[in-house]
Amino acid sequence: xxxxxxxxxxxxxxxxxxxxxxxxxxxxxxxxxxxxxxxxxxxxxxxxxxxxxxxxxxxxxxxxxxxxxxxxxxxxxxxxxxxxxxxxxxxxxxxxxxxxxxxxxxxxxxxxxxxxxxxxxxxxxxxxxxxxxxxxxxxxxxxxxxxxxxxxxxxxxxxxxxxxxxxxxxxxxxxxxxxxxxxxxxxxxxxxxxxxxxxxx
Numbered sequence: 580x581x582x583x584x585x586x587x588x589x590x591x592x593x594x595x596x597x598x599x600x601x602x603x604x605x606x607x608x609x610x611x612x613x614x615x616x617x618x619x620x621x622x623x624x625x626x627x628x629x630x631x632x633x634x635x636x637x638x639x640x641x642x643x644x645x646x647x648x649x650x651x652x653x654x655x656x657x658x659x660x661x662x663x664x665x666x667x668x669x670x671x672x673x674x675x676x677x678x679x680x681x682x683x684x685x686x687x688x689x690x691x692x693x694x695x696x697x698x699x700x701x702x703x704x705x706x707x708x709x710x711x712x713x714x715x716x717x718x719x720x721x722x723x724x725x726x727x728x729x730x731x732x733x734x735x736x737x738x739x740x741x742x743x744x745x746x747x748x749x750x751x752x753x754x755x756x757x758x759x760x761x762x763x764x765x766x767x768x769x770x771x772x773x774x775x776x777x778x779x780x
Contacts, residue, residue: 608635611710618656623647636700636713641725644701644716649731651703651714659703659712662732665739667746668698669720669771695720695773697746701728718748720771727753745770 607630608616619637620626623646627638639647651659672695701714718725727750729735739750740759747768750756757763767774 607631607633609633609710611708612712615657615710615712618654619647619650622650622654634711634713636715638715638717641699641716641718644699644714645726645728645731647714648701648703648728651712652731658705658707660706661704662701662728662734662738663704663711664700664702665735665742666700666702667742667748667770668700669746669773670696670698671720671772697723697748699725699742699748720773723748724751725749726751727756729753744768747771 612630612633612635616628616630616635616637620628623639623643625640625643626647629636629638637647648659648662651657670693672693697718697720699716699718702711703714704711716725723746725748727735727739729739729750730752736754737759739748739753740756742748743750743753743756744758744761745768758765761769
């Protein structure tokens with residue numbers, strides 16, 4: 580991102596992930612999170628690492644997410660006993676504008692036309708080692724599909740149903756994939772940015 584400091588991973592449709600060529604500043608992460616980062620990048624190829632204000636975000640291809648989460652759960656040095664959230668963000672196709680925090684304020688940066696994407700964030704927590712980390716992936720927003728991780732973390736059952744309900748992501752292998760908040764007959768997925776605005780008749 581031209582002229583910016585390392586981006587906020589919560590604003591990362593593409594801007595912050597373009598920082599992949601830069602090393603994450605050591606000051607951004609605690610000793611424990613640096614160990615988690617090093618453990619994951621030594622085990623899996625193709626990971627991107629973001630650090631911002633003490634938060635660790637690991638960006639990986641969608642097909643690797645189940646293996647990465649299973650490793651986070653089973654590796655004694657990681658011991659992520661809990662999946663505490665699965666959340667989504669819809670980044671529609673077209674030109675995107677983001678603001679980045681800098682010493683001079685909040686300048687705007689424009690990015691060129693991009694394909695629409697669904698961002699999925701899996702938040703894991705280790706009680707043994709007392710840390711939280713984020714595993715992130717991106718899916719195309721045209722018929723997005725993702726392997727379910729309900730067999731790895733039982734808590735993913737309801738979380739994946741919510742993402743399906745609001746964003747339309749189909750989770751292959753989910754034991755009971757159906758809407759959880761909207762009525763079954765509801766058309767569309769309300770948290771997508773291409774969902775029409777308006778009231779309910």
